[in-house]
Amino acid sequence: xxxxxxxxxxxxxxxxxxxxxxxxxxxxxxxxxxxxxxxxxxxxxxxxxxxxxxxxxxxxxxxxxxxxxxxxxxxxxxxxxxxxxxxxxxxxxxxxxxxxxxxxxxxxxxxxxxxxxxxxxxxxxxxxxxxxxxxxxxxxxxxxxxxxxxxxxxxxxxxxxxxxxxxxxxxxxxxxxxxxxxxxxxxxxxxxxxxxxxxxxxxxxxxxxxxxxxxxxxxxxxxxxxxxxxxxxxxxxxxxxxxxxxxxxxxxxxxxxxxxxxxxxxxxxxxxxxxxxxxxxxxxxxxxxxxxxxxxxxxxxxxxxxxxxxxxxxxxxxxxxxxxxxxxxxxxxxxxxxxxxxxxxxxxxxxxxxxxxxxxxxxxxxxxxxxxxxxxxxxxxxxxxxxxxxxxxxxxxxxxxxxxxxxxxxxxxxxxxxxxxxxxxxxxxxxxxxxxxxxxxxxxxxxxxxxxxxxxxxxxxxxxxxxxxxxxxxxxxxxxxxxxxxxxxxxxxxxxxxxxxxxxxxx
RNA sequence: GAAUCCUUAGCUCAGUUGGCUAGAGCACAACACUUUUAAUGUUGGGGUCCUGGGUUCGAGCCCCAGAGGAUUCACCA
Numbered sequence: 302x303x304x305x306x307x308x309x310x311x312x313x314x315x316x317x318x319x320x321x322x323x324x325x326x327x328x329x330x331x332x333x334x335x336x337x338x339x340x341x342x343x344x345x346x347x348x349x350x351x352x353x354x355x356x357x358x359x360x361x362x363x364x365x366x367x368x369x370x371x372x373x374x375x376x377x378x379x380x381x382x383x384x385x386x387x388x389x390x391x392x393x394x395x396x397x398x399x400x401x402x403x404x405x406x407x408x409x410x411x412x413x414x415x416x417x418x419x420x421x422x423x424x425x426x427x428x429x430x431x432x433x434x435x436x437x438x439x440x441x442x443x444x445x446x447x448x449x450x451x452x453x454x455x456x457x458x459x460x461x462x463x464x465x466x467x468x469x470x471x472x473x474x475x476x477x478x479x480x481x482x483x484x485x486x487x488x489x490x491x492x493x494x495x496x497x498x499x500x501x502x503x504x505x506x507x508x509x510x511x512x513x514x515x516x517x518x519x520x521x522x523x524x525x526x527x528x529x530x531x532x533x534x535x536x537x538x539x540x541x542x543x544x545x546x547x548x549x550x551x552x553x554x555x556x557x558x559x560x561x562x563x564x565x566x567x568x569x570x571x572x573x574x575x576x577x578x579x580x581x582x583x584x585x586x587x588x589x590x591x592x593x594x595x596x597x598x599x600x601x602x603x604x605x606x607x608x609x610x611x612x613x614x615x616x617x618x619x620x621x622x623x624x625x626x627x628x629x630x631x632x633x634x635x636x637x638x639x640x641x642x643x644x645x646x647x648x649x650x651x652x653x654x655x656x657x658x659x660x661x662x663x664x665x666x667x668x669x670x671x672x673x674x675x676x677x678x679x680x681x682x683x684x685x686x687x688x689x690x691x692x693x694x695x696x697x698x699x700x701x702x703x704x705x706x707x708x709x710x711x712x713x714x715x716x717x718x719x720x721x722x723x724x725x726x727x728x729x730x731x732x733x734x735x736x737x738x739x740x741x742x743x744x745x746x747x748x749x750x751x752x753x754x755x756x757x758x759x760x761x762x763x764x765x766x767x768x769x770x771x772x773x774x775x776x777x778x779x780x781x782x783x784x785x786x787x788x789x790x791x792x793x794x795x796x797x798x799x800x801x802x803x804x805x806x807x808x
Numbered sequence: 809g810a811a812u813c814c815u816u817a818g819c820u821c822a823g824u825u826g827g828c829u830a831g832a833g834c835a836c837a838a839c840a841c842u843u844u845u846a847a848u849g850u851u852g853g854g855g856u857c858c859u860g861g862g863u864u865c866g867a868g869c870c871c872c873a874g875a876g877g878a879u880u881c882a883c884c885a
Contacts, residue, residue, distance in 0.1 A: 309854045310818055310836050366845080373842035390842065413835080426843050449819040450835050452846040460846065461820040461834055467877045468819090479819090523884065541885095568884040569809080578885080662882095723885065779885065803876065 310447045317410045318443050326406065328443035334361050334418040340378065340385035347423050347431050355423035358433060360385070361441060363478070364415045365448075369408055375432075378419065382484050386432040387419060393436060407438070414444030451479045470800050489608060490784045490796055494561060496607045497581060500600055506557030506583065511546035513539060513563070519759045520544035520701070523566040526576075539565035544701060544775065545762045547584050548730065551773050552765045559583035561780065572792045573722060576801050579780040586771040589729040590713045593774040594690050597717060597725060598625030601688065601783075609787065616720055616789045619686055623787075627688040627717070632677060635691055639681045644673065652676070668747075670697035685718035700740040700756055702728035719786045727776040734766035 307315070321328050337359040347355055362380030372391040377384050391403040411417070421435040449463040462480060463469060469476040469483075477484045498508065516535070518525040520542030530537050543560055550558045561581045570576060585593070605612045605623040612624040630638065633645035644655060652672040656663045661679045663672060673695055685691070692715040693708055702712035713729035731737050741758040748757075784796040794800035 306856080308818060308836095313836065368844050368847050369841085370844065370847075371841040373844085375844045375847080377845080386845075388843075392842090409837095426845090428843070428845075430843095430845075432843085447818045447835060450846095451819080452834070454846050458846085463819065465815090465819085465877085467815090470877095521885075564885085566884070569882075571881095571884090572879090574884065580885085726885075777885085782885085805876075 308447075311445060314412055314443070314445045314447075317412065318445065321406070321410050321440065321443070324401070324406065324410075326440060328440055330439070330441065334439060334441055335359060336361055336418075339383065340380050341383040343385060343423055343433070344383065344431055347425075349425055352422075352424060357420065358423055359418065359420045360433065361418040362416065363444075364411060364413055364417055366413065367411075372403075374407070378417070378433075379478075382481075386426075386430050387421075388424075388426070388432050388434045389438075390434075393434075394438070406440075411440065412444060412447070413450070414446070414448045415440060416442040416444070448475065449479050451481075453481070466794070467802075470794055470802060471805060473798050486784075486788050486790065486796060487798060489788050492608045493604055493784055493787060494780065496604045497600065498561070499607075500603055501557075501559050501583065504557065506559055506585065507555055509547070509550060509555070509558050509560050510562070511540075511543045511550075511560055513565075515540050517757050517759045518542075519757055519762065520546075521564075521566075522756055523568055526565050526567050541566050542777075543580075543582055544777070545759055547582055547775070548770060548773075549762065549765045551584055551586055551730075552768055552770045556586035556771070557584070570801060572794075573782060573785075575781065575793050575797055578793075581778045581780055582775065583777075584730065584773050584775040586773045588774040589772070590692070590715055590727055590774050593727045593776050594627075594629060594692075594715060595625075597690075597727070597776060598627055598688075601625075605787065614787055614789060616786065617791070619720070621720060621786060622687055627690055629690040629692060629715075631693040632673070632691050632695075633693070635681045635685075636673075636676055639684060644676065668697060670695040674698060682718065682723075683721040686720055688717060688719045688724075690715045690717055697743070699728065700744050701731055701737075703731045703733075704736070719782075722782055722786075723779070724782045724786060725776060725778045727774060730770070730773045730775050732766060732770040732772055734763055737766055738763055 318328050337357070340360060340362060343355075343358060343360070360378065360380065362378040364376060365379045365384060366377040368375045374389040376387040376389065378387050389403065389407060391400060394403045394407065395401070418439045418441050419433060419435045420437045421433045424432060424434050426432050449461070451462050452460045454460070459481075463476060469480070477487075501508070514528070514530075514537045516537060518538040518541050521544070523541045525538040525541050528537050528539065529535070541564060543562070543564070547558055547560060559581060561579065563577050564580050565577050567576065568574065585596075601623050602612055602625050605614065612622060614621045614623065633643065637643050640659075642655065644652060647655060649669045649672065652669060653663060656672060656676065659676070659679065661675055663675055667675070677691075693705055693711045694702075694714045696704065696710055696712050699712045699714050702714045705711040705713050715727050716723050717725035731740070741756065741763070744756040745758060781793050781796050785791070785793060788796065790796055
C-alpha cells in the first residue's frame with residue numbers, strides 16, 4: 302500500500318502506533334466523540350466576563366502544532382479550517398503519581414496531524430489568545446504520515462508553503478489541510494451552486510437529470526469519450542452536452558428545466574479546460590435570448606451578492622463588476638469597435654485576406670463562420686474584462702439556434718465573456734423541425750469534409766421537435782469558469798477538487 | 809500534439825568549472841524548560857539527487873531516451 306520504503310518519520314509513527322496499543326489505547330477508537338462546540342464557535346462567542354459559562358467544552362480536530370515547555374505545553378488544534386490554541390498542564394492531565402498520559406502519550410506518542418478530542422475550559426492567556434485549557438484528551442485517529450509544515454508569522458507571512466502544484470493536486474486532502482484559503486475556494490464553489498439553485502427554484506423552474514451515457518453525442522461540437530455497454534453490446538458516449546435531452550423535456554411540457562452536472566470532452570487540457578467539467582443548462586419556454594440576457598444579469602448579480610456579499614470581485618488587480626446591466630454588443634460590432642474594420646459584409650475570400658493583413662493564422666478548410674470566430678478570438682476576446690454579452694453569431698457556427706429575426710445569415714445567440722473568457726452561451730432555441738433537420742444536414746456535410754467536431758444527427762430529437770417544442774430560450778454556464786471569476790483564480794485546477802492528471806508511477 | 813523550463817530529505821529550497829563523507833530551514837529523535845505562539849537552547853538521525861542508458865579516472869551537475877509537472881502555442885467550451 303504505502304510503498305516499500307518508509308521514511309524515518311513514518312517508521313517512528315508506526316512505532317508510536319504500536320506503543321499506544323501496548324498502553325491499551327486504541328488509535329482508531331470506534332466510539333463517537335461528542336462535540337459541544339467548534340473552534341470557530343468558541344473563538345467568535347467567548348467573552349472574558351462570561352468565562353464561567355465556558356468551563357466544560359468538548360472539541361475535536363487535528364493537532365497542527367505543539368510547543369512543549371516541560372510540564373506544560375501549548376498546541377494548536379484545527380477543525381474545519383479554524384485553529385484554536387490548547388493548553389496542556391502535566392499535573393492536571395495526570396493528577397496522580399502516574400504521569401504517563403502526559404509524559405509519554407501526549408509528548409512522545411502523539412504527532413502533528415493526529416486527530417484528537419479534548420475536554421476543558423476556555424480562558425484567555427496573558428498574551429490575549431483564547432485558549433482551551435485541556436483537562437482530558439482522547440486520540441481519535443492516528444496519522445502515519447508527516448504533514449508538510451506551513452508556518453505563518455504574526456504579520457501573516459507564510460513560510461514553506463506546500464506549493465508544488467503536482468503534489469497539491471494529487472494530494473488535495475493535504476493541500477486543503479495545510480494551505481489556508483484552499484478550502485475556502487471550494488466552500489465558495491458550493492455556495493455559488495446552491496445560490497444558483499435557489500434562484501432557479503424560486504422562479505419555479507425544475508431541476509432535472511438527463512442521461513450521461515448517450516448513444517448519440519449531440520448538442521455540442523467536441524470529441525467524446527467512448528465506452529461500451531456489455532449486455533447491449535454497443536458503444537456509448539459520455540455526454541458532451543445535455544441540450545437535446547433538456548429540449549425533449551420542453552416538448553414534454555416542462556416549461557422551465559435546468560440541470561447542473563458533469564460534461565465530458567475528449568480535448569486538450571489547459572488552464573481553462575478539464576476533460577470533465579460542470580455545466581448548468583437551463584431552458585425556459587416562451588422566452589427569447591433578450592430575456593435570457595436580463596435573467597443572466599440578475600442571476601450573476603444575485604449570486605455575487607449572496608455568496609460574496611458584494612457585486613465586485615478583485616481579479617488580478619482588476620475589479621470585475623457583476624452588477625447588471627452588462628454591455629451588449631453584436632459580434633460584428635465588437636470587431637468593428639476593436640479594429641475599426643467592419644467585416645460583416647465580407648465573404649470568405651475577403652475575410653481570408655483580412656486575416657492575412659492582421660497576421661492571423663488560418664487554414665484552408667476554415668469556412669466563413671470559423672474565420673469570423675478566429676478574428677473575434679484574436680482581436681476582441683481578451684479585451685472583454687467586464688461581463689459583456691456578445692450577440693448575433695453566424696448561422697453556420699450554431700446549428701441549434703433560431704435564425705435572427707431581422708439579421709440575415711445570423712442566429713439569435715449570445716455568449717457572456719468575463720475577464721476575457723467565455724462563461725455562458727445562450728440561444729433563442731431553434732424549434733422549427735424542418736429547419737433543424739436542414740441544419741443537421743449542413744453539419745453532416747462539414748463532417749464529410751473532415752470536421753471531426755461536426756454535430757451528429759439525432760432522429761429522435763427531430764421527432765420530438767416535430768411534435769412541437771414551445772419557443773424557448775436556453776442558457777449554458779460553465780460553472781468551473783464562473784467559480785474562477787468569482788473566486789479570483791486563473792486556473793481551473795484551483796476550483797476542481799481533483800483535476801485530471803496522468804497517473805503517478807507508484808502511489 | 810509542439811516548444812521551453814522544472815524534478816535534490818516528510819515540506820520549502822541551496823548545491824561553484826564535473827572532484828573527496830550532498831547542505832540549510834521547518835519537521836523528526838534525545839535532553840532541558842509551567843503562559844508559549846514562525847516558542848527557545850544543546851545534541852543527533854534522516855537521501856533511489858525522478859527513471860534507464862552514455863561520456864569520464866570521477867556525474868546531483870555534461871549527453872541521449874523515458875516518466876511526471878508547469879508555462880506558452882495548437883486543438884477545444
